[in-house]
Amino acid sequence: MHAFMPTRLLCCLATVLLLQACGSSDDVDGGTNGGGEVFVDQACDAPAAASATSYSFTSPVPQDVDPSVDPLPTTEIFLTVMLPERCEGEVFPLVLQTHGYGGSRRTELAADGALYPEHAGLTSIDEMTQALAYHNYVVVSWDQRGHGESQPRNGGGYARLNSPDMETVDARALLDWLYDRAEEFHLWRQDDTGIAKDLKVGTLGYSYGGAAQLPLAALDRRIDTIVPIATWNNLLYSLAAGGALKQSWIQLLCLFAVVPSDGAVVGTINTPAVNTMCNSAAVRQPLSFNVRTYDDLIERIGRDLASPHPVTEDEFIGLFDQGMGYFRRQQATGEPWGHGESEAKLRPVPALFLQGNRDGLFNLTEAYVNWRYFREAGGDTRLISMESGHLSPFAQQVDGPANCGGVQGVYAILAWYDHYLKGFDSEEFETLPDLCISVQSSVNAPAGPEIGVALDEMPFGSLSGVGSLPVQEDQVTVDIPMGAGRPTFVSLATIPEDDYVLAGVPTVGRITVSPGMGATHEAIALIGVGLQRNGKLYLIDDQVTGLLEAEHSTNRWLDEGDPVMLPGLGEVLQAGDEIGLLFFEQQTQYSVLLSLTSLTTTVPGGLISYLAALPFPHPLADVLVPVVNVLTNPNPYHAELEDVRIPVFKPGVYANSQWRLPPDG
Known part of the structure; x- marks a missing residue:
């Protein structure tokens, strides 16, 4: 656990500490404040108090493009600016934050800069938004069109699911507006980059607010780093x-x-x-x-x-279909994105992704595909899986923290910003892995011990080499009868000893689904990865994929030449566990x-x-x-699966893997 100490207090300890911890011309990455002075935290006798003030500005794009709503030609966007304690002339990096679907912006500062990694994951992110000013960041939280105060009755717009031509343009106009008020808001301008109206800026948000960051980073070179949390690659x-x-x-x-x-x-x-x-x-x-x-x-x-x-x-x-799936697909075929870009090629953007293993809406495989795309572009890209996200009370899911064992989400984010927006490093940044998969037990999740596994690459399908347990089956065939009250379990492997994990993306080469006896409508195969322990069955990470009556050899909306990818998973295993596939006739999601x-x-x-x-x-x-x-009642079906592969290995023995346990673990 970290004891909270504001950056300003550290900077006032001694001049040498100010230069080392708060920035100097040697350790700050890029840019000046517009007057030739490199960003430096300052100390003064009577700094202005931290504050949160609300504003609105006019985005130049219409409220909507649907003529049936008779849209106005511009859109009013509402925002709150949270300023740190500050001296005259002092400037800070900007963190641009926005909310989840159905939500609204943060409008108040926290009482102090304390962060709470033990709290439910998305709640801890909201708390962090309100605390970042105490860590010497200017935070701007804004209501996207159709949300909060940015509603048509206020001159705001209609939500278009983060359209690059609407919501992204709003965000870019907001950056212009902030640049023009950089002196008022103590923002660090970067006038030597060759980029118009450039600021030192990172982004933050989850779900809808996570998705907002991705096209913005692709289309606006001012974005220095992004932190998308619990979000999608393709909504379809x-x-x-x-x-x-x-x-x-x-x-x-x-x-x-x-x-x-x-x-x-x-x-x-x-x-x-x-x-x-x-x-x-x-x-x-x-x-x-x-x-x-x-x-x-x-x-x-x-x-x-x-x-x-x-x-x-x-x-x-x-x-x-406006997310990174579309951007990646267009780029791969040499086609333009169609949003006024000079080149349809993702630039290297440092990106820290956080995604929930048990997220029933946006699963870990979506984060993996996003992570892979940004990694291909050449930027520093990391992925942390967690026990939070979009969790369904109807599936009796309980929210967990935004942590991956010893990698605590909010501290990892703060370390990420400190590195990419201020230019100095912490132990959290130096030890942040490329990939961390939470492997907390699905039994009573997330009540068990926080356990994570750090890796360089995402385990994909069945593994080979020292420390791996190859899990591969050439063919699996099942018949799910009408009225099946319990799922059908097909065992694929028995775990020989403790300390193995199932972690990564399971794959299937081909899945063929056809109606079963007595079917009255198109069949839907409902498939998950299961664990049988001491005679009891568990659905790992609550993840189920629905596959319509047809032949499937790839994920229709994630088609990048991969086989069928099931949701990414993480599970610590015990000797005698059987792992395999679970087939449901019906399922809550x-x-x-x-x-x-x-x-x-x-x-x-x-x-x-x-x-x-x-x-x-x-x-x-x-x-x-x-x-x-x-x-799905009745939903009898017949399913044939070919080349089923599940990643299982022993951390610390399998190449480039290690346990990441909490300090007291």
């Missing part, structure tokens, strides 16, 4: 990886696609196409349980009577939630958290009932 993969819809997650997302009441900052005002999806396949639609597949959804939203208006598949894909105002739910509102890590607003929390059996 997130919601329909194998053609089957994650219905419960769509229900939860659409609960926030509502018009907030006056003064409310909970909820999202979306562009009409997203509202059409929610009106067709979510809690607003009593027949939503019939929308089981991607094709069902496209057919439903394209109907003449779809409300607010019919949506074509091209329009739908244009909204949901692929089931419908119905809003039933006349019934009392069995799910307490206090257990439900939405994507901005805040409680669901009442009365919504009191009217949700999970209807597990509606989606």
